[in-house]
Amino acid sequence: MSVAPLPAEHRVHGMGTALEAPVWPVITAAEAQDVLARFAQAGPFGGLNWHSPRPFSAAVLLDAGDETLFLKRHHRSVRTPAALAEEHAFMAHIGARGVVVPQVLRTPDGAGAIGHGEWTYELHRRAPGIDLYRERQSWTPFLASSHAFEAGAALARLHIAARDFTAPARGGHPLVASFTIVPANDPMAAAEAYIAGRPALASYLNGKRWRPELARLFATLGQGLAERLQGLPALWTHNDWHPSNLLWHPDGAVSAVMDFGLSTRTCALHDLATAIERTAISWLEPIERTGDCSAARAILTGYRSVLPLSPEEIAIIVRLLPLVHIEFALSEADYFAGVLSDKMQADLAWHDYLIGHAEWFMYLTGKEFLGQIEAAA
Template identity: 65%
Template sequence: MSGGHRVHGMGTALEAPTWPAVTRAEAEVVLDRFPDAGRLIDLRWHSPRPFSAATLIDTDRGAYFLKRHHQRLRTPAALAEEHGFMAHLRAAGLSVPDVMAAADGARAIALGAWTYELHGDAPGIDLYRDRLSWTPFLTPGHACEAGAALGRLHRAAQDFTAPARGDHPLIASFTILPARDPLAAANAYVAARPALARYLAAKPWRQTLARLFAALGEGLAERLAGQAPLWTHGDWHPSNLLWSTDGKVDTIFDFGLATRTCALYDLATAIERTAFRWLDMGQDDALGDVDAAMAILAGYRTMMPLGRADVDALVHLLPLVHVEFALSEIDYFAGIVGDPDQALVAWRDYLIGHADWFLSAPGQDFLHRFAQEAMA
């Protein structure tokens, strides 16, 4: 692969990749461990996603998606947790990629510093593959269909009983906001991650989180207390879905952030990822799209009913739902990647900036209108 490969960054510009693109020679070595996948013909496309290296490959037996992680980010054991969830969803009738087995039966393999997984081809058109994660659906119909697909996933996940994943980087965990003392929970979260703790040591992070929890999180733990634990996707945005020609969701993929949280957390994440033009923050104050949020919610409700208490909890969860994953991103950038500039973006612009927007006049207007329409 030439040096021209670029990936998505934390802003709008494409950047040089942290992780080098998968090479043809590398793919051939990996395929030797997956004999059912056949012989490599070509590397068709390299993903612009930034946290791993991935490529679509063609073999003499079909098309596959080869993904490579650094072992500090994902070991084979860590991947086995999400692969177990994917297998459960497939058995329940959802279309998710089939994870191929190596010759020894393993679904992920370690070679040197890297961990590899190989997925079979999945039905659907990758309409959003070159779009940034923090961008909206192309149409209200897509938003509604994505909401319905998320509801189907939550229904299928209800009898998956695996425990929550461990303290891996870049996991959409949910331990801080449901806590009666979220600041104490945040302290525990940071203390368990030495690189994150070192990075935040020079920042007034406790005071900052205390301010945000006081301004936006009052009564949140009580509102969430009745929510059943559930394995969730954790990264629900358009480019993690494959689409049919008539605008339906054909396949759900990229379960890298998945773990045991609750349904409202996943739904709030889906809205936070797609109903706000966060990449325009600082250039435009009117970032939120209530109609887009309502389209997701309307689709979701066709599969999963929500009572008034659920909607109330959803509205109050939305302004802070990003906090824990933003801390995980800081941990990734400060620790695994060693990039303090990107860690600062995650801290200042994502964690603080997104929450503070909800305290602004446009943010408060969004929450008021969304609550009114969702409760109607």
């Protein structure tokens, strides 16, 4: 991995609240101009106007003719053009059914992404709406309960649009929120298979007491969950539903949905539980984490304004919440241990994220949060 010089002023979101120097070099004007020339639908390069603070890739807004485009660059070990084609196909499908998503620009041969050296690039037209949350951390709450309600309603509309998308689940790409462990009759065996298929993750966990740690979480938080989940219809889902992945109308409604990098085949209740887990609990407060039950209820109420949810489905969401992050946390640990060779960040993904988030639901605050959601619903 080559690392170009970085502008001293550019910082990205870290695993906590502090901004950090980016791992991936920023996109330069010369680089953007060269990539833009590969996309026949793009106008002439006019300059860069914003660098994204998201940490897992490099991205910019740039001027091209009379429009603003979004250029995103991934390391090829994270996303290949073929891997991006999977999420672009999902975006095109739901976009044709009324969900507003960024338009993917194409090269003259029809490709929606290009590879160049160690990098993979994709280029989007900017979707309509106000980017209210673009500088905020991913795991921070909605600014208003009305936003949480509208986000829930928008998620339901996405699920309706996705019902007839029949692509299989994505492969073992880093940083994808798969759903194979928690629904399994034997989640420990499924975890073993998941880890064995990712050599860097297996090497990182070697010597750790990860088996008893995971077994404890499943025994305490997952009793009877697999049986409840197995009857649910599979569905391609967003899997990263938080405010900064949404654009907004001036009246507070959702105008567009962005960032389908974690999308794959899970189920609707997995997506709903993820939306609550990402936005209604103060994970970035290390001292005393709290849960905002009103935000969770607003998401569910918004969803139910479009699609019904039975009492049994609410109960499944409540029981899924403590474990819904498990596979993405493992994927993050794999990314840090394998792609970046960063043991410290891998430790944060394993201890603070995977174990710590699940354990929060074992304590009084987490139990009360779950109880209030179920009681209100």
